Amino acid sequence: MKYSEVIKLLEDLVNTPTHVLVGYGKGDLLVLRSDEGGFSSLWVLDVKSLSKKKIAKRPVSLEAEMPVKTNRVVYAVDVARGREQHVVYVVDLDRVEEEVQVDMEPVRVMSLVDTGERAFFTGATSEDVAIYMVEDGKAEKLYKLPRGFAFVTSANEHMVTGYGVLAGNPFSMEVFVYNVQSSEFKVYTPKPGSVNKEPVITEKNKLVFASSAFTEERDILVELDLEEEEFRELRLPGNDYYEYLPVEHVHYNQYEGKWLIVGKRNGRTKIFMNGYEIAPISGVAHRAVYVNDKIYYSYSSLRKPSEVVELDVKHRTSRVILESRPPREVESVLGDVKFEKVRTPSNLDIPVWIIESSKAGRPGPTVIYVHGGPWAEVADAWRVTLIALVATGFNVVAPNFRGSTGYGEWFKKMNIGDPGGGDLEDVVAVTKWALETGLASKVLIAGYSYGGYMTLWAMSNEPELYDCGVAGASVVDWEEMYGLSDAVFKAFIDVLFAGKRELLRERSPINKAPNITRPLCIIHPQNDSRTPLKPALRLLSLLLERGKSFEAHIVPDLGHAINTVEDAMKILLPMVSFLRKCAEVERG
């Protein structure tokens, strides 16, 4: 495969659009988030004519879920060349040419909700994280949150609700309600120490949220009567949902009294209406909306960038209204997609996704792909980096190490207070398994964000295991990163390390990097305000002094989030080139 062919393939791949359902607006317009045409924007798709149109003229960082049949979309745009200083925009669906910028100072917007008349968001500065309200084209700071790691998830005319680490216990999360009239802020938990997430306001002004209060094996949807302050399990008429036993909930909301729920387990989802499964999905659905006796949903899988489906509930028919397929030359390379659980030395079963590449062969060069977060996961959902690796000649093994989402709160919280400890053990165990099981001829490691951290960390702690590694937007020095962080990311680090400040130094790659023996590729956005470039530059100096073999690529005017096709290429291309070179080289 010539270099220009590799690039052509990557180019075709990053230009393959994805579509994520945002909501159903007035005038029978589905609103979608899509990177079609070069950057992550919002689009409207007329469900009658299937014609579509781009709304946002700039890359969109974040958009609010839309109440059904509202006439507007609210979204946040970075105005600081990737530094995640956002301003909020509002666009009416009947005048999509006219985006209106909200009058506000830029802040980091981490969550955003809209009632159709008012929008609310959390904004982080170096000083605090607060709830802001958008009304009449202006943003107003409503309430400074008591702790920074918190997010809004739902609102109506009276209140805004959300959740976060509010009790000061890094292992628990609580829901909150802020009353817009009385300015009262109240925190709720069904059980101290439990994790409670993503409350939505029901049609009867109750809260429904996902909770680990009953079991840490899986989330259970809990209903909170705010007047009586009583918690009870949400009851649904259908039994399919209870038989499926979802571990997590990707989405849940009430439409005309009916609950539409996207439940997830083992990296795949099912959609339920009032507890009845509505359609098989091979992959992960993003969101579902019920309107006009139809359900609209979008999903993707490791093999499929996206599909938007309209399901007629009455007539039990469905049609694909928008589809995106991988380039043909990519489809032909994608081999088996497997899900396995790999037993580690500490007797944990680590869920792993394995994608074989027909170009790599078995055994063949294999990339251990470490996801970011760390509270995230690789699931059976489209992930362009992973597919790019498979398409360019690598088997990919993606471990959902402890701390990953999707497998219960007990599993997720195992890395709190221990990042780079047990999770490293899991990554290493899965790596050795890939070699022993006959899949990998040599192992390479790559990741972005926390995955970049883990790449540096694994190469520092297991210097002989990997032939090389690519650390994208990596955490190099937790201490320096803490100092450079704003209120929300300081809070994030405090939670992740469970306040153990001494661990920040101990678990920082900069202090162990002298151990690295194999070639390393550092790719870092210039303006990253989550995992800042500054410590990465210090790492480069250290690698230079120690005579290590390394390359580095600093991507200009880019932050942590990759919102354009062009920037995706600037990350993928050096990564793939480096790994291909490494895979060619005989191990000395």
Next chain:
Amino acid sequence: MKYSEVIKLLEDLVNTPTHVLVGYGKGDLLVLRSDEGGFSSLWVLDVKSLSKKKIAKRPVSLEAEMPVKTNRVVYAVDVARGREQHVVYVVDLDRVEEEVQVDMEPVRVMSLVDTGERAFFTGATSEDVAIYMVEDGKAEKLYKLPRGFAFVTSANEHMVTGYGVLAGNPFSMEVFVYNVQSSEFKVYTPKPGSVNKEPVITEKNKLVFASSAFTEERDILVELDLEEEEFRELRLPGNDYYEYLPVEHVHYNQYEGKWLIVGKRNGRTKIFMNGYEIAPISGVAHRAVYVNDKIYYSYSSLRKPSEVVELDVKHRTSRVILESRPPREVESVLGDVKFEKVRTPSNLDIPVWIIESSKAGRPGPTVIYVHGGPWAEVADAWRVTLIALVATGFNVVAPNFRGSTGYGEWFKKMNIGDPGGGDLEDVVAVTKWALETGLASKVLIAGYSYGGYMTLWAMSNEPELYDCGVAGASVVDWEEMYGLSDAVFKAFIDVLFAGKRELLRERSPINKAPNITRPLCIIHPQNDSRTPLKPALRLLSLLLERGKSFEAHIVPDLGHAINTVEDAMKILLPMVSFLRKCAEVERG
């Protein structure tokens, strides 16, 4: 032009081989230096069958010129991943499979000559620069040179000769002779303060060298009788040579009593035998050899990567025995190649090469390409970087600013004691001329080594002039570079600055970079031991702190010299991508 098409084009271009004549060996084998097949190696070409074969298995940094019909080639190979720590290899032409490595500690080999039995080289360490002799497979340190900026150029069984800044005057160069038997080291000059270069030993044991002793307008070949210690102008029977008035001499040597001379003026060359012009050449010849009534030479031009020619002196016929053409899609883009002299505000006429690109148009985006050295030049000779820019959509303007070679010692010495002073003025004047003359719609600046320095320096001193710039392997901080340099590069900096140490700080980009306003791309080899990466990393930190828009690419396991096609791509690709992006962007 899609990204993958740009890359395909660059790939085809860097894979276009070039061939440079090294010598004529035993068995009718021409020895060539060529990057055919991926890296800069030595090849033998049978002049009868025209079959050819690669000799060196590793990238060759430097090879010795061969006495006619010797049976061996001597060359230096870097063994320190680009740090220019060389060992010398010897290969016999009748056993080209068996390279023999000379027993020696690696040193930086900057010049290398061979008598066929013994080889001599200058080796630099952090302590000194010395003459070494290679005999019986071993290298021996013969003589520590009194000053570091000196090179060997010719040898016979009794002596080795060379030249350098030996009198302690940065504006002059002297020739030396080291007597191998007596260990006597003698320095010669026809006139104190003159520049005397590249002595060769004649068949009658005299020295012939190029000298500015008579005029600084052009070099004159001077013969030195070592016994009588008398200097006189070399007299040739033919008059063509004297009518041409070469400003510089690319090559001169005596073959069977006849002088073969490659003379150069205004960036093109002519070849003379005993003063008679032997053939027209449109470009720059590298070297010429007279043997068996035939002259062999190689040359290149801005339009042609290379051609090796056999000229039958008796029958006055010639044939091309090896040719390399640019890829067809490149040939079709190369527009007019022009040579002009541009008058600067200080009334200097700066020689400039201009290549128009049919893809750029007129006016179109134009790259001011600054050559390295600074004692070097852009001539009508193949230069892949320059052609890559033209092929991918830029007009290129390459100024031979004061300090460039090719236009007389008076011009070359104008930047000694003033780097970044008058030469900057010239580059800026030529830039403004490119805009005023209707060639450039916008101007971008790019260069490597001293050209990288000038890029940073020009963007710091004229922050509004260029839309963006690419600084490759640039000098960022002369002071820090001095501290990191070995003996030969310390000597180089001392000469360039004429010993004015206070200028090192004043003329360093790191101290003016806060002025930069336009996007900057830094490309730097990891293991560069001439222009080290360390200060470049400090520059990145500074740019980050000041919120500048920049990207950076650090190329692994590469030094200052680019000896492989793969490494050429790693420099060219980010350079071209960055400039193309910059050319697209409307100036705000």
